[in-house]
Structure formats: structure tokens, C-alpha cells
Amino acid sequence: MDAAAGPLVRARHDLARGRPDRALAALEQVTGAELESEEFWALRAAALFDAGDARAAVEAAQKGLVHDPADFALLDILALAQLASGRKKDARATIDSALLLYPDSAELQAHRALILARCAQRPFRLTSYRKARAAADEAVRLDPDSETALRVRAKIAAMSGDARAEVYAAELLERDPESEYAHVITGAARANRGNVRAGLEHFLEAARMDPSDPQLAWLGRRSRALQRWYAQPLLFLERVTHGHxxxxxxxxxxxxRSAHLALLNAAAIAFWIYMWVVHIHIRRSTGKAPS
Amino acid sequence: MGRSHPHPAEHREGAELNVDRIAGLRAALTAAPDNHALRLMLAEELLNDGQAGEALTEYDLLLAAGQLDEHGLVAGGRAALAAGRHDRAQAFVEAAGATGAVNGISELKREINDALGLQHLVQVVKQGIGEDGAPLQPELELDSKPAVTFADVGGLVDVKKAINRTIILPFQRTDLYEKYKRGAGGGVLLFGPPGCGKTLLARATAGECGLPFSNVRIEEILDPYFGVSESNLHDAFVQARRFAPCVLFVDELDAIAFARRKFTGNVGRPLVDQLLQELDAIGADNENVLVLAATNAPWDVDEAMKRPGRFDRIVFVPPPDPPARERILTLHLAGRPSEDVDVTKIARRTPLFSGADLRALVERAVDLVIDDALERGEERPLATRDLEQALDSMRPSTLEWIATARNYVEFANQGGRYDEVAAFLVSREARAWKD
Structure with missing residues (x-):
């Protein structure tokens, strides 16, 4: 049987199945005029981005844009890759340019919201997610059925401690109960509101859905550790104080201290030591979060 | 009418003469070990004398030195065949191909095929050709590589036992299985880290069953046009059914049968549905088609594929164990100038190394020797210390797979589907790189 598919077809096939390694291997076999096509660069940039090599993804997307400066997929991946490689300003400029070309794209608007949310996180300053929330709302308005838009809206709500986060997350779960992202966002929303126990269950469920994701596996492992007996007082107090x-x-x-209540003061300090011991133990047993 | 056989006395005299010549040539070679013409004469004499193993050793040395012409390559291949070393015979054929030699090569290839029983399989396939030479039906594409058997796969004793019990016996003891109304054929899924011999095991399974082997690769199935990929997949199965009994091997099963729940839209689903239909057809009207599949991501394979009647027999193929690594290292070292390499020691120090990793290890060690030769101006053979030095900067490529598998065992081992992997993960081999 002769090979029916060219490497570009194979790469697209593998990328759709979450195998950027295979997609990159297929793209290595591209020769001739296909090397100059924007499809090749779009696939390469996406594969590199999915494989976690954001800097190389930026380069690939920029090379592709030389052939077609208005390519939707290339502009989108360039902005996300710039964000992932820490170039927040460039990412914002790219996504804004892309939106000038495709103002009705819910996906681009959702990614703009994500970039704004990341731009809002600056050290030694109060974080305001106002602009990010507005962009996420706009994305959902543009396409109420866009999964990306709904996911980003729920994610930003959870990041910012928005009370609507649980509602948004529930909506995501209702649409796709087997989505690991929906479980993570739901878990984060519940944990932020002090219901850590329920949050941990969702994190564990996300890890069960896709253990091949090292971050989800780590989250699952950490959740299991926090469900042990020694962490129960901590979870109880998180519940009582609504996560504070x-x-x-x-x-x-x-x-x-000010009321000279020595016994209570000692109990508070003992609790502080207990919190640290639990924290150190869990850190040692589950390791650092994978990057 | 002339005498067809020499007189016994003449035969004895001839044999004695040959022994003398061999002894003389050996003595001359001791004095001049770099004389390739003498070595070639010795090899020919040894082959004529029926000492195929010894002849092969001499031909191997000449091959490594690049001192074999067309005639010598064919003679070397024949010596390997006579010594029962099909792998070495194939190496001579490949060397001939690399030098552009043609005379006698096709005959040698045929001899190898005959020796492996592949010629019979080719005949089976050719039954589908009409009198005018035009195919009556699409031909089953046989793999052009010679058949291999479990003897060619080093180590992995437990895996071979499992395959023998679940796959090969039903084909070999058809009487027994028919008596109990248990049909042969069906689907078997091999999974494990990449580069650890899944394809070789599948090929060896076909060789053990004495069945034709057809390899279906994703590149041959995929097509950018709507519906063509499904049609290609269907054609592969139609051909396999026509030539049953046979082995149909689907490589990278996860690429064809990717879990449908992980798709957001309908993309890719028709291909999975098509494969399900084909697998279901096997149980209904296509006995004796053994569908083997391999994947390094069993968790990405659609759940429906693993149900009874489809790929219901799942075999874990771990990274090569020490005996397998020894064999792989020996194969990669063959034909290279080396000196008392302690293969056992290196095999012990390379837990979790895949076949590809071991090849890379040998190549790195060879690079070190070449660098050394260029620096000092004198050539020396590859030694154990070179391999050890190369090993210091290498890590097995299976580690990422092992880490992912560990996560699946921890979070998604419902129904004990990864129990074999779990057992492997607690073994000393698997823990060697964790600590």
C-alpha cells in the first residue's frame, strides 16, 4: 500500500490527538514547496507550543506570518506562545492586531481575556481583573456556545475570586462532564470559597481523567495528601473561615497578644507550627509543581 | 556413465588436503593478520570444508574491513545461512545493496526466504493472481523483511510465554481448540514504551504461527479527502480476510483508534467507527485473521476497542530485560572492532534502556574511539570503558513513558487494567532511575 497521507496530513492528524511529538516528527519529513506554506508553519508553531517549547513556537509563527501576515491560526498561536514565554506586552500587541482583522472571533477575544488576566498579575501591586473579565464576557457574547470562551470566563472568575466562578464552572461541567479542565476550574472555584474538601474531589477527578498531564497528576497527588487525617483540621478551618x-x-x-491571653496565643502559635508541618510534609511527599 | 560420487578413499584424501590448506592459511594469517586476500581464501576453504560458523567469523571480519566484493558478499551470506544465522545473512544482503552489487544477490535473498519459509507465504499470496497475470483481487501486501521468530527476540521470557499461550497455541493446536469450539484469531494489543520491540514481537508472533504478516501503518491509511481514510482501512481488512489465515498488524493503534471522548467535535470519529466495524466482522465471518496492534499510549485508545471480541487480549511489553539488552548490545557491536567488551556488565548498568537507546550508546562509544584515534593518530578497538564513558552522559528515553504510566497506575487503574505495569514499576529495574 502506498503512503496515502503526506506529512502535513499526518501532522494535523496527530496534533488533533494531542500528540505534538509525533506531529513534529511528521513535519521533519516535509520538503520542497510545502516548507514555504503557512500551513506548515502554523502546524509547526502549534506543535511546538503544545510540546511546551514556547520560544520555538514564537519563531515558527513569525516565520509563517512572513508568508501570510493575516493568518488567523498563526496570529492566535503567536500571541499565546508570546504569553507562555513571558513576553506579555508582545502577546497583548499581537492579540490586539489579530482582533483588528477578526473582530468577531470569540476565540481571539477569549485569548485576549487570558492575556489581560496574566498581565494583571504584577508583583507588589493590587491585581485587578476588571479588563480581563470584560474581555471574557465579550467573548461569550460573541459566541455563547464557544467552549474556549466559556472556559476562559470560568477560569478568570476562579482566578479572581469572583463569586460567579462556581456557576460558570457548573455550566462547563454540565456541557462536558468528562472535561478535566472543567473539573479543575470547579475545584479551584470551590476551594477558593472555603469548600476545600469538595474542591479536592474535583482535582482528583481531573487527575483520573487525564493522568498523562503532569500538572493534573501532581494536583491529584496533592489532593490525596490533603485528604489524609492529618490535614483534616486545616480543611475544617478553611471551611469555617471561607478560605481565609x-x-x-x-x-x-x-x-x-494584645489581650494578654497567653494560653490562646500559645494555641495560635501551635496551630501556626502545625500548618507549616503539614505544608512541608505535603510538599515533600508530592514534590514541586511541574512547570 | 561417469561416477556420480567420489570414491571414499579419494574423499578422505581431499578432506585431508583441505585440512592442510586451512592449517597453512591460518599459519600465514597469524604472520600477516592484515592480509585480506589470505583471509578470503581461508574463509572460502572453511566454507567448502563445511565449517560454516568459522567461515562466517572470517567473512564478518572482511565485511567489517570493507574487503568483500560481490562474490565475497554472496559467499558470506551463504556461510551465514549454513551457520543458521539468518540475521547475519540479511546483513550481507544489506551490505551488497549498499555497494550496488547485484550478481547472485537475488538468489541469496531467495535462499534466505526459503530458509525462513517466507517463499511459501509469497506463494499463498500469489494464488490471488489470474492466468493473465492480472490480480483477481487486491494483493495482501506482505512485509518484505524475512520472517522472524521468538528465537530472534532476546529476553522478554514472560511476554513470550503470554503471547504463546494466548495467541500462538490456538493456531498450532487447532484440533484442541476446535474440539472446545474456541476459534483462533481475534485481536491482541501490545503496549509499552517506544523502541522496546513491540513491532518485532508482532513480527515474531506471525513467524511462530507461520502466517503471512501485513503491516498497516497510519501513513497508508490517512488521506486528506473525506471518507478515503475509512475506505483504505476497510481495504486492508478485506485483503487480510481473503488471505486468512494471516496476521494483520496495526502499528500506532492510538493514532487510528484515538479515544472518541477526547475529541471535541466529530473529527476522527469515522475512522474509529470503521475500525470497530472491521473488528466486529472478524468474529462473525472471518476466523483465522489475527489482528495484532501496538501502541505506546494505551490510555489514548478508544475504550470500545478493548471490549471482548476486539482487542480483548492486552499484553504489556516492558523495556528490554538484561538478557535482551545483552543480545541487543552484541548485535550492535558485531562487525565493529572491539576488544573483550563486557556486555553483561553494560547490560546490567542500562536498566530501562530501549533498543534505540542501546544503539545510540554504542554509537556514542564509537564516536569516542574515533575522536581518540584522531587525537592520538593510532586506531584502537572499542572497549568496555568507552561504553561506560558514553553511558555517563545518557538517560533512557523510556523515562517519560514510565512517569506517565506511573500516573495512570496511580489514578486510572480501574479494573486492574494496568496491573502488569504496576508490577513492573515496583521492580528493581524500574526503580533504578527513580532513586
Whole structure:
């Protein structure tokens, strides 16, 4: 049987199945005029991005844009790859240019929201997700059925501690109960509101759905450790304080010290030691979060 | 009418003469070990004397030195065949191909095929050709490589036992299986890290069953036009059924039968549906088609594929064990100038190394020797220390797979589907790189 598919077809096939390694191997076999096509560069940029090589993805996308400066897929992947490689300003400029060309694209608008949310996270400053939220809402308005738009809206809501996060996450889960991302966002939304126990169940479910993702596996492992008996008092206090156990602890220490309540003060300090011991133990047993 | 056989006395005299010549040539070679013409004469004499193994050793040395012409390559191949070393015979054929030699090569290839029983399989396939030479039906594409058997696969004893029990016996003891109304054929899925011999095992399974082997690759199935990929897949199965009993091998099963739940749209689903239909047809009206598949991502294979009647027999192929690594290293070292390489020691120090990793290890060690030769101006053979030095900068490529498999065992081992992997992960071999 002769080979029916060219390497570009094979690469597209593998990319759709979450195998960027195979897609890159297929793209290595591309020769001749296909090397100059924007499809080749779009596939290469996407494969490199999925494989975690954001810098190389930026280069590939830029080379592709030389052939077609208005290519939707290339502009989108360039912006995301720039964001992943820490070039937030460039990412924002790219996505804004792309939106000038495709103003009605919910996907681009959702990715703009994601970029704005990441741009909002700056050290030593109060983080405001106002612009990111507005962009996410706009993405959903453009296409209420866009999975990307709905996911980004829920993610930003969870990141910013928005009370609507749980509603958005529930909506995602309802659409696709087997989506690991929906479970992660739901877990984050619930944990942020103090319901850590329920959040951990969702993280574990996400790990069960896709253990091949090292971050999800780590999250699952950490969730299991937090479900052990020694972490139960911590989970209980998170529930009572609606996820503000550390703030609560600081208040108690200050109050007991100023009121000269030595016993309570000692109990608060003992709890502080307990929190650290649990934290160190879990860190040692589950390792660092994979990058 | 002339005498067809020499008189016994003449035969004895001839044999004695040959022994003398061999002894003389050996003595001359001791004095001049680099005389390739003498070595070639010795090899020919040894072959004529029926000492095929010894002749092969001499031909191997000449091959490594690049001192064999067309005639010598064919003679070397015949010596290998006579010594029962099909792999070496194939090496001579390949060397002949690389030098552009043609005379006698096709005959040698035929002899290799005959020796392996492949010629019979080619005849089976040719039954589908009409009197005018035009194919009556599409031909089953046989793999052009000679058949291999379990003897050609080093180590992996447990895996071979499992395959023998579940796959080969039903074909070899058809009487027994027919008596109990248990049909041969069906689907078997081999999974494990990449580069660890899944394809070789599938080929060897076909060789053990004495069946034709057809390899279906994703590149041959995929087509950019709507519906053509499904049609290509269907054709592959139609051909296999026509030539049953046979082995149809689907490489990278996850690329064809990717889990449908992971697709957001309908993309790729028709191909999975088509494969399901083909597999279901096997049980209904296509006995004796053994469908073997391999994947290094069993978790990405659609769940429906693993149900009874489809790929219901799943075999884990771990990275090569120490005996297998020894054999692989020996194969890669053959034909290279080397000196008392302690293959056992290197095999012990390379847990989780795949076949491809071991080849890379030998090549790195060879690079070190070449660098050394260029620096010092004198050539020396490859030694154990070169391999050890190369090993210091290498890690097995299977580690990523092992890490992913560990996650699946931890989070998604419902129904014990990865119990074999779990057992492997607690073995000393698997833990060697974790600690």
C-alpha cells in the first residue's frame, strides 16, 4: 500500500490527538514547496507550543506570518506562545492586531481575556481583573456556545475570586462532564470559597481523567495528601473561615497578644507550627509543581 | 556413465588436503593478520570444508574491513545461512545493496526466504493472481523483511510465554481448540514504551504461527479527502480476510483508534467507527485473521476497542530485560572492532534502556574511539570503558513513558487494567532511575 497521507496530513492528524511529538516528527519529513506554506508553519508553531517549547513556537509563527501576515491560526498561536514565554506586552500587541482583522472571533477575544488576566498579575501591586473579565464576557457574547470562551470566563472568575466562578464552572461541567479542565476550574472555584474538601474531589477527578498531564497528576497527588487525617483540621478551618484561614490566624494572634491571653496565643502559635508541618510534609511527599 | 560420487578413499584424501590448506592459511594469517586476500581464501576453504560458523567469523571480519566484493558478499551470506544465522545473512544482503552489487544477490535473498519459509507465504499470496497475470483481487501486501521468530527476540521470557499461550497455541493446536469450539484469531494489543520491540514481537508472533504478516501503518491509511481514510482501512481488512489465515498488524493503534471522548467535535470519529466495524466482522465471518496492534499510549485508545471480541487480549511489553539488552548490545557491536567488551556488565548498568537507546550508546562509544584515534593518530578497538564513558552522559528515553504510566497506575487503574505495569514499576529495574 502506498503512503496515502503526506506529512502535513499526518501532522494535523496527530496534533488533533494531542500528540505534538509525533506531529513534529511528521513535519521533519516535509520538503520542497510545502516548507514555504503557512500551513506548515502554523502546524509547526502549534506543535511546538503544545510540546511546551514556547520560544520555538514564537519563531515558527513569525516565520509563517512572513508568508501570510493575516493568518488567523498563526496570529492566535503567536500571541499565546508570546504569553507562555513571558513576553506579555508582545502577546497583548499581537492579540490586539489579530482582533483588528477578526473582530468577531470569540476565540481571539477569549485569548485576549487570558492575556489581560496574566498581565494583571504584577508583583507588589493590587491585581485587578476588571479588563480581563470584560474581555471574557465579550467573548461569550460573541459566541455563547464557544467552549474556549466559556472556559476562559470560568477560569478568570476562579482566578479572581469572583463569586460567579462556581456557576460558570457548573455550566462547563454540565456541557462536558468528562472535561478535566472543567473539573479543575470547579475545584479551584470551590476551594477558593472555603469548600476545600469538595474542591479536592474535583482535582482528583481531573487527575483520573487525564493522568498523562503532569500538572493534573501532581494536583491529584496533592489532593490525596490533603485528604489524609492529618490535614483534616486545616480543611475544617478553611471551611469555617471561607478560605481565609491565614487571615483568621493573623487576627487571632494579634487579638490574643494584645489581650494578654497567653494560653490562646500559645494555641495560635501551635496551630501556626502545625500548618507549616503539614505544608512541608505535603510538599515533600508530592514534590514541586511541574512547570 | 561417469561416477556420480567420489570414491571414499579419494574423499578422505581431499578432506585431508583441505585440512592442510586451512592449517597453512591460518599459519600465514597469524604472520600477516592484515592480509585480506589470505583471509578470503581461508574463509572460502572453511566454507567448502563445511565449517560454516568459522567461515562466517572470517567473512564478518572482511565485511567489517570493507574487503568483500560481490562474490565475497554472496559467499558470506551463504556461510551465514549454513551457520543458521539468518540475521547475519540479511546483513550481507544489506551490505551488497549498499555497494550496488547485484550478481547472485537475488538468489541469496531467495535462499534466505526459503530458509525462513517466507517463499511459501509469497506463494499463498500469489494464488490471488489470474492466468493473465492480472490480480483477481487486491494483493495482501506482505512485509518484505524475512520472517522472524521468538528465537530472534532476546529476553522478554514472560511476554513470550503470554503471547504463546494466548495467541500462538490456538493456531498450532487447532484440533484442541476446535474440539472446545474456541476459534483462533481475534485481536491482541501490545503496549509499552517506544523502541522496546513491540513491532518485532508482532513480527515474531506471525513467524511462530507461520502466517503471512501485513503491516498497516497510519501513513497508508490517512488521506486528506473525506471518507478515503475509512475506505483504505476497510481495504486492508478485506485483503487480510481473503488471505486468512494471516496476521494483520496495526502499528500506532492510538493514532487510528484515538479515544472518541477526547475529541471535541466529530473529527476522527469515522475512522474509529470503521475500525470497530472491521473488528466486529472478524468474529462473525472471518476466523483465522489475527489482528495484532501496538501502541505506546494505551490510555489514548478508544475504550470500545478493548471490549471482548476486539482487542480483548492486552499484553504489556516492558523495556528490554538484561538478557535482551545483552543480545541487543552484541548485535550492535558485531562487525565493529572491539576488544573483550563486557556486555553483561553494560547490560546490567542500562536498566530501562530501549533498543534505540542501546544503539545510540554504542554509537556514542564509537564516536569516542574515533575522536581518540584522531587525537592520538593510532586506531584502537572499542572497549568496555568507552561504553561506560558514553553511558555517563545518557538517560533512557523510556523515562517519560514510565512517569506517565506511573500516573495512570496511580489514578486510572480501574479494573486492574494496568496491573502488569504496576508490577513492573515496583521492580528493581524500574526503580533504578527513580532513586
Amino acid at each position: 484561614v491565614r487571615v483568621g490566624w493573623v487576627v487571632i494572634v494579634l487579638v490574643t
